[in-house]
Amino acid sequence: MSTIIENPEIPLVGMNGRNKLYSDGSSSTINSVGAKMPRKFRFDTVGKMLAKRKELFQKRKRVCDICLFVALLGVGVMIIETEITAANVLSRQSVGSFLMKVLISALTLSLLFVICLYHYLDIQLFAVNNGVDDLRLAMSLWRIVKIIMELMVCSVHPIPGSFSITWDATVADGQEARKLIVPLDVVLSLPMFLRFYLICRAIMLHSRLYQDASSQGLGALNRIHFNFRFIFKSLMTLYPEYVLAIIMLVSFLSSSWALRLCEMYGEGGDKDYVHASFLNCMWLIAVTFLSVGYGDIVPTSYCGRGIAVLTGMMGAGCTALVVAVLARRLELSRSEKYVHDFVLDADLDKRLKDNAANVMRAGWFVYKYKKMKGNHGSTIVSQHRKLLKAVYNIREIRAAQRRLLDNSVTLVELGKSQSEVSSSVCLMRYRQGMLEEKVTNIEEKLSLILDQVVSIKNVLHRRKAE
Secondary structure, eight states: OOOOOOOTTSOSSOOOOSSOSSTTOEEEEEOSSSOEEEEEEEESSHHHHHHHHHHHHHHHHHHHHHHHHHHHHHHHHHHHHHHHHHTTSSOTTSHHHHHHHHHHHHHHHHHHHHHHHHHHHHHHHHHHHHTOSOGGGGOOHHHHHHHHHHHHHHHOOOOSSOOEEEEEBOOOTTOOOOEEEEEHHHHHHGGGGGGGHHHHHHHHHTOHHHHOHHHHHHHHHTTOOOSHHHHHHHHHHHOHHHHHHHHHHHHHHHHHHHHHHHHSBOGGGOBOTTTSOHHHHHHHHHHHHTTOOOOSSOOOBHHHHHHHHHHHHHHHHHHHHHHHHHHHHHSOOHHHHHHHHHHHHHHHHHHHHHHHHHHHHHHHHHHHHHHSSSOOHHHHHHHHHHHHHHHHHHHHHHHHHHHHHHHHOOHHHHHHHHHHHHHHHHHHHHHHHHHHHHHHHHHHHHHHHHHHHHHHHHHHHHHHHO
């Protein structure tokens, strides 16, 4: 345990950029020779540890922003180069196309370097949080596998030069097997869209729930990890319409462009003008996304079929989310439910009174016509039928009132009632304590009055004796 007494005027958390109070606050240990060795990730005070932790948080967030910018810039340059060469503005053997691919390669190398820097800061943050001296303790097998997979995903990009490959086209009814000559850039460009996962990481690091220390502490007490899944659930709870609209729009545009890239080349390397149209690809993705499938335009390559399958799965998931959001939006809020239940209860009470009055009236008429002379059989039967109908309505209304009462009492109302009862009991105990204290004071004052009365009595007896 540390014996250093911290100054209470010094804040525990802060960057301390102007006065380097916590900048070199790592503790030290003595080796076998007797010299002091600094322990970089252990600190003498909590304030130094929290300041270093916050500094690493800020650095990691900035590095993540740089990663996202470089990744999106690389994807944008790739799209521009592909569109320019597809429109025959530049050929794939031209110097302009070569320079743009060199730029994509340079951006990819920069992205790999920044990703390594991000993971280095993440490992440092792990060491600070756990107070370890060796960074190798943070390198678990799962962390190493994730880093390698991330580097492999982000390293795929179109290489400089003009290369082509041949793949099989799909064979439908009445068609023969055929080969399609496709540039190698098609195969290397599509995986670059996997870099969009960096958007999820940036959203998580920029979330107020993730940055707020009180939220982190509350989550740790309740064993909740503030990862992207939790942040996504929070965003879906707060802004479901905007989140779904952004997801559907981004997936729709990216799938349409990827499908066009897979389908724009026909036999012999010539352009397939049907699938080379971006509007036709958007139509195909739209009917696949909505599970309509008219069949007027179909993919002619296995790459296009794979994109169509992924689009259908994405459409099914988004449709389920839209239905869930609509169902939650159409549900009444607590105050609206209270008003609705009150109006229904008042209407049922009014109908109950009306049917009770009908029972009394029909019963009176039945009794009246039975006592009267003459043939009133049909009238008695009619009134008797009205009497039974009113009784049946009363039973139905009673059942509806019970169902309304059961539906109105939910877990929220039970919790609210329990909290109100608990607060009432605490208030009663407090008032009981105050009452006991007042009774004790009254007893003390009465005892004082009794003592004074006795003393007065003794004085009077003494004077009388004198």
